[in-house]
Amino acid sequence: MSDAAINVELDDMQGLLRFGYGRHAEACFLLLRITDRDAARRWLAAAPVASAATLAEPPPVVLQVALSSAGLRALGTPDAVVGGFSVEFVDGMSGNPSRERRLGDIGSNAPGGWDWGSQARLPHVALLLYALPGALADWQRGIEEGIAAGFEIIARLPSHLSDTEPFGFADGISQPALDWQRTRPARDVELQDYTNLACLGEFVLGYPNEYGAYTDRPLLDPHGAAAGLPRAEEAPARADLGRNGSYLVLRQLRQDVDGFWQALTHFAGGDAAGGRQLAEAMVGRRVNGEPLAAVSRTPIEGNDPADALNAFTYRDDPYGVRCPLGAHVRRANPRNADLPPGTPGLVSWAMRTLGFDADALAQDLVASTRFHRLLRRGREYGEHGAGEQGLHFVCLNASIGRQFEFVQAAWIAGAHFDGLSGESDPLLGNREAARDGSATDAFSIPQPLGPARRLDMLPQFVTVRGGAYFFLPGLRALRVLAALG
Ligand code: HEM
Structure with missing residues (x-):
């Protein structure tokens, strides 16, 4: 046509x-x-x-x-x-x-x-x-x-x-x-x-x-x-x-590159390779772009079948053992419309499709992922070791409120995303206390056995230097x- x-x-x-x-x-x-x-x-x-x-x-x-x-x-x-x-x-x-x-x-x-x-x-x-x-x-x-x-x-x-x-x-x-x-x-x-x-x-x-x-x-x-x-x-x-x-x-987002890697090496007890693993957990992808999440068993509509780096959802990883729930890419696009484990059928359907249950904010957010997509067109600026470096973040959307602001506020800055507490986006968080005084500077990495590993008091890595709609x-x-x- x-x-x-x-x-x-x-x-x-x-x-x-x-x-x-x-x-x-x-x-x-x-x-x-x-x-x-x-x-x-x-x-x-x-x-x-x-x-x-x-x-x-x-x-x-x-x-x-x-x-x-x-x-x-x-x-x-x-x-x-x-x-x-x-x-x-x-x-x-x-x-x-x-x-x-x-x-x-x-x-x-x-x-x-x-x-x-x-x-x-x-x-x-x-x-x-x-x-x-x-x-x-x-x-x-x-x-x-x-x-x-x-x-x-x-x-x-x-x-x-x-x-x-x-x-x-x-x-x-x-x-x-x-x-x-x-x-x-x-x-x-x-x-x-x-x-x-x-x-x-x-x-x-x-x-x-x-x-x-x-x-x-x-x-x-x-x-x-x-x-x-x-x-x-x-x-x-x-x-x-x-x-x-x-x-x-x-949005002009300044990145503290040295501070980022120093902090992660520190959290890994001085081990650079361990620091890199922590950084990958925070992003939700390996440095080379491979997703931490498992490849989806069914093809994804709209995905180029040759695009292996995007053939995944978080359906098989409901607890975030492969890709932490709070990782940047999982917050920015939670992908599968499935709810966290334990939500029974009909209620789950109603929340997914109709957005019921205002209290279960985290679940509802995950349910509605296709209404909150962003077309990203950003570019990097600066050189390492030569002054300020960062991202000139650009995104296009038809509804700033339902798309950019929702993703930025509820998913990236939100301290209760996906049932988490005390955390915001590990890359982008401003580390300021939430309105109720609770912390937002933690990052938890669920483990296959036993309690999650939790990093506390993350420093701020990204600072907003300007922005406009x-x-x-x-x-x-x-x-x-x-x-x-
Ligand atoms: C300096 C700031 C930022 C850094 C370093 C950063 C880094 C990254 C990286 C490494 C990826 C994975 C590559 C990819 O999937 O394309 C990614 C994905 C993404 N980021 Fe960011 N990002 C930043 C800011 C933001 C902001 C402000 C937003 C939105 C408000 C955002 C939304 C997204 C989205 C939607 C994805 C794709 C997730 C997916 O579909 O799986 N990012 N980002």
Whole structure:
């Protein structure tokens, strides 16, 4: 079936939704504030943004453009239109104490200490520049000259592509497979097996999501400036500003590489090999990317059968003996929809499919894994031994609240994930006490026989240095935003 027949407008989507730009090893993210509205509008209206359409050859350089809610306002987007976006996007990542606490952005992660992303250093626009090797410098210079009349640059985030993240682990292995062909039945709420295939609407606005519904986004009067927009699938009388767009979450995460390995060697009694084993337990994969979990006996929908590194669930490891329950990859994507052992049939089914039993939060979280997937597009920054190193974490999702914030707050920062206590993500935790005063700095490694091995008082390894939420518009929507209001 052609893309047109299934109504997927790849030529109106920004390419990042479909491509990781793996051959574009050079990248720099420019964070901008609008200084002259008209000049900014003129530049955005003509910006050479790369689409998701298939090309014979990759273009040597790629530009992607995203705007924060503050950026939309600075551009002159009417309040009524901005208010049609999700509340998390409108509020922003920083500035709301409840959100900051939930995301773990307290203590040394607090926005007050960020390099960018808070108050006057909240970016209006993010330009994501990707280039084939050797092509970035000249092109970036040209872009910076072009934007000078309308914007000031508040941060340049040079990023590189590597197969390993700074701690040394293979990265970029697991990603959801997007249902580009729109074959997945809508409202498949009883699906209980882990699937890697995700409805387009989980990542692209204007298409049905895993609930068979359309995520809220601004639907406009289709006349005037909005006339150039596609119509909403579920409401054809309205122009869809969100269609072919997505929300982009950007966080600068500094990694203390030496501190990480020193601490783990220390926990292993000075034995470097033992320290490496502990680090692998924390990640949930070996340094080379092999999963600690056992290969699944049944094929996983949406998984490339040749992709051995992702052919697993945690179904055969309910107690976390192979892969600790609190390991980073198990928290970030608990995979199998099975509940912890001992949950009887009907109750289990109700919790899995309907989300009953608010008290059994941990079980419910595990049950609903397919509603909380993230399309990760992050890149590393810095060199070991030469200043700051870390990850420019980027993810795309159609619902910041249900996807990024849920994963970050409930699964990664959550001290009670999967029935654990006193722990948060062993890589990412801020080690601050929970609201009830309990610790969050432990990590337990279940043993085949006897009690779990428990590491206490883990130091902080990852510190948030900046962050913001953006809207990554469709190409037509970007032109309309440059003209609206
Ligand atoms: C410096 C910070 C981080 C480091 C060092 C890190 C490291 C890793 C590594 C080594 C993997 C395994 C490779 C793979 O499966 O692709 C992984 C997977 C993953 N991470 Fe992170 N990560 C970081 C931050 C985050 C954050 C902030 C989130 C989300 C809020 C996140 C979500 C995920 C997800 C969803 C997976 C895939 C899990 C799966 O599907 O099995 N990570 N990460």
